[in-house]
Amino acid sequence: MNAETAADLLAAMRRNRPLVHNITNYVAMDITANGLLAVGASPAMVSAVEEAAEFVAVADALVVNIGTLSPPSFAAMQRAAVHAVDLGKPWVLDPVAVGATRYRTEAANDLAGRRPTVIRGNASEILALAGGSDGTRGVDATHGSDQARSAASGLARITGAVVAVTGSVDYVTDGRREAAVENGHPLMTRVTAVGCLASALVGAFLPSTDDALAATVAALTVLGVVGERAAAAADGPGSFRVRLIDELYRIDADAIRRDARIG
Numbered sequence: 001m002n003a004e005t006a007a008d009l010l011a012a013m014r015r016n017r018p019l020v021h022n023i024t025n026y027v028a029m030d031i032t033a034n035g036l037l038a039v040g041a042s043p044a045m046v047s048a049v050e051e052a053a054e055f056v057a058v059a060d061a062l063v064v065n066i067g068t069l070s071p072p073s074f075a076a077m078q079r080a081a082v083h084a085v086d087l088g089k090p091w092v093l094d095p096v097a098v099g100a101t102r103y104r105t106e107a108a109n110d111l112a113g114r115r116p117t118v119i120r121g122n123a124s125e126i127l128a129l130a131g132g133s134d135g136t137r138g139v140d141a142t143h144g145s146d147q148a149r150s151a152a153s154g155l156a157r158i159t160g161a162v163v164a165v166t167g168s169v170d171y172v173t174d175g176r177r178e179a180a181v182e183n184g185h186p187l188m189t190r191v192t193a194v195g196c197l198a199s200a201l202v203g204a205f206l207p208s209t210d211d212a213l214a215a216t217v218a219a220l221t222v223l224g225v226v227g228e229r230a231a232a233a234a235d236g237p238g239s240f241r242v243r244l245i246d247e248l249y250r251i252d253a254d255a256i257r258r259d260a261r262i263g
Contacts, residue, residue, distance in 0.1 A: 001177075001213065001217045001262055002260075002262055003221070003256055003257050003260035003262055004257060005218065006221045006222065007254070007256040009205055009208055009214065009215060009218035010222055010253055010256055011253050012209070013039075013040060013041065013204055013208050014039075016060075016207060016208055018060035018061055018203075018204050018207045018208070019041075019042045019044060019058065019059045019060050019061075020036055020041050020043055020044065020059065020061050020063060020200060021044050021061065021062045021080070022043060022044065022045050022046075022065070022200060023046070023047045023063070023065065023076055023077050023080060024063065024064075024067065024094075024196060025068035025193075025196065026068045027067060027068065027192055027193050028067060028193035028196035028197070028200075031192075031194070031197050031241070031245075032063075032193065032197055032200045033045060035200065035201065035245060035248055036200055036201070036204055038245045038248035038249040039201065039204065039222070039249070039251070041204035044059060047073055047076050049073075049075045049076040052076035052077070052079055053079035053080050053083040055080075056080050056083040056084050056087060056089060057087060059089070060089065060207040061091065061092070061203040061204065061206050062080055062084045062091035062092070063091070063202075064080065064081060064091060064111060064116075065094040065196050065199060066095060066098070066104065066108060067094075069103070069104055077111060078114070081116070082114060085115045090117040090118070090203070090206035090207060090212065091117055091203075092117060092118045092119075092120060092199050092200075092203045092206070093108075093111050093112060093116040093120075093161070094121060094196060095108035095111070095112070095125050096121075096195075096196070098125050099124065099125070099128030108128075108129055112155075112159050113159070115159070115160060115161075116159065118162045118199075118202050118206065118212055118215075118216050119155065119161045119162070119163045119164070120202055120216070121165065122166055122167060122195060123144055123146075123148035126148045126151055126152050126155060126163060127147070127148050127151050129155060130151035130158075144168065145165045145166065145170065146167075148165045148171070149178070152165045152173050153175050153178070156173050156174050156175035162216050164198075164216050164220060166195060169181065169182050170182075170184070170220045172213055172217050172220065173213075174212070179213065179262060180263040181217060181220045181221050181224055181260075181262055182262075183221055183224025183225050183228060183261050184223075184227050185227045185228050185231040186231075187230075187231045187234060187237060188223075188227045188231075190237040190240070191237050191241045191244070198223050201219040201222065201223055202215065202216050204219065217262060221256060221260045222256060223248075224261075225251065225255060225256060225259045226248050226251050227244065228259070229243075229247045229250075229255075230243035230246070230247045231243075
């Protein structure tokens with residue numbers, strides 16, 4: 001995996017303009033929808049249990065985010081995930097704050113067993129989902145991404161999913177291969193739901209390739225480069241959030257080829 005591949009996948013995603021079905025949390029809806037639109041995808045926020053599974057057939061990818069979990073939303077997630085697998089469509093699990101409560105942990109483990117294409121979380125979330133940590137401090141990571149590399153590899157082998165651990169360095173593995181994305185900026189941790197947006201971007205890139213690891217690396221590289229560009233002109237978290245959307249719109253393949261740091 002290299003910058004050229006990430007640039008090519010950005011161009012392919014924009015040509016395809018995938019419809020990304022998001023069952024996500026209330027806090028993340030705005031930045032997720034606007035970020036997907038800005039980068040060139042098409043977002044849908046369909047979470048009612050009565051229609052979530054049906055909508056999977058319309059969409060190109062599904063993203064499930066358990067941030068504001070409830071029994072109705074969990075039921076919708078379960079049904080949508082099953083239908084995505086049945087239809088052969090890629091789906092992404094974002095196990096927000098797994099480990100914080102028993103209910104949340106049980107829900108995340110249930111969904112992880114439903115054959116997600118990609119699982120994306122911070123280090124504490126991946127450690128908790130892999131059974132190697134007591135949990136998180138709410139949605140915040142209490143571990144560095146490097147501390148979860150071994151857990152991510154094991155989780156990938158158990159679930160069959162590509163596992164992405166995001167942090168100061170993002171690590172992506174399928175249990176055999178591993179890539180590291182070194183792009184990003186500390187301001188990305190000062191705006192809520194940027195991690196949720198990362199999961200949604202992975203969903204947008206997945207339909208353009210059969211290599212889920214390459215799609216995940218490309219999506220995280222794009223967000224990391226965009227985060228650096230937005231931070232360079234921002235005065236703080238508020239202006240950074242606005243500029244992040246602008247830079248998702250402006251980013252092009254040449255910028256990815258030039259600025260990506262993929263190891």
